[in-house]
Amino acid sequence: MRPVPTPRLHIDIDTGVCIGAGQCALTAPGVFTQDDDGFSELLPGREDGAGSALVREAARACPVSAISVREE
Numbered sequence: 001m002r003p004v005p006t007p008r009l010h011i012d013i014d015t016g017v018c019i020g021a022g023q024c025a026l027t028a029p030g031v032f033t034q035d036d037d038g039f040s041e042l043l044p045g046r047e048d049g050a051g052s053a054l055v056r057e058a059a060r061a062c063p064v065s066a067i068s069v070r071e072e
């Protein structure tokens, strides 16, 4: 059985909208973290969103729709 390729993603976090609720980091902790002020940021080296199912779930979980995800 061949592995299914995971699409590379482009993830945008609108830091002007983010309220630091933390749902993204809770939902996809391998991709998102929070800075010292609680605002969302991408973990270094994970900007392409490896683990796309969780990235999309994190975007859906954001209460202010600050995260957008598209395939590259």
Ligand code: SF4
Pocket (backbone or CB within 6 Å): 013, 017, 018, 019, 020, 021, 022, 023, 024, 025, 034, 038, 039, 040, 061, 062, 063, 064, 065, 066, 067
């Ligand atoms: S879930 Fe949304 S509001 Fe909360 S930290 Fe993540 S991007 Fe910001």
